[in-house]
Amino acid sequence: MTDILAVEGISKSFGALKAIRGLSFSLARNEVLGIAGPNGSGKSTLFNILTKVPFGPDSGEIRIDGEAVTRLGPRHIVEKGLVRSFQTETDFESITVLENVLVSMPDADFRTGAAAAKARAREILDDFQLLDQQDRIASEITVYDRKKLMIATALACRPKVLLLDEPAAGLSRPEVAQMIELIRRINADGVSIIVIEHIISLLVSVSNRLMVLNFGELLAEGAPQDVIRDQRVIEAYLGPAAAHV
């Protein structure tokens, strides 16, 4: 079966800095792929390139469900089913939680009327245990609820592939456990997922496969339990001395 996402030899430079260097990988249907890597290794840049927000790759090819999308703009990428969340909260702070979901929904959802669209938005919020917060201004809800809201707005776009950039950053331990359950539930509903995290326990819990980036290149890839024990990975995170203790 065709991979839901295929990336071949993509690169991105900022002046002399090569942030992504000829990276190739694929995502199978219904797979959860974890991405780890030290700060500045190019993880968020990879999501930027894939979704064209704000830029695409300098070179290389991207295919969604077998279709070349390398030259499409951000809006069309979303329509093809590739949707991301951001590392920091990017909800619209001054409107309500419900309105945040409504403005993220595709036009097609409004064809049957605003009431039907609202009903769907409330269903999504209910799924995320955010329904009781629907009328609150987004800036007033907790960090955890804002993280959930950001994912809810991404799901409102009906993605085939969801890209999560550090969904658990800044969360408490119990909240991380809830986020793990949430990611599993989204995946069980048929959404393929790529998740970037520094919290390795989350990556090991949710990922079928784990990739580690270093200086914009693939350092290691495979079963999460194997990858986290890889000497090259330990060295990249902790320095050469750590690999030999």
Ligand SMILES: Nc1ncnc2c1ncn2[C@@H]1O[C@H](COP(=O)(O)OP(=O)(O)OP(=O)(O)O)[C@@H](O)[C@H]1O
């Ligand atoms: N728009 C930009 N202009 C210039 N340099 C950039 C830009 N975006 C990213 N970079 C640089 O590219 C490199 C990769 O950054 P990126 O944000 O992808 O790292 P990351 O792996 O997501 O790190 P973190 O774990 O800290 O979020 C860094 O050196 C960063 O400073």
Ligand SMILES: [Mg+2]
């Ligand atoms: Mg990042």
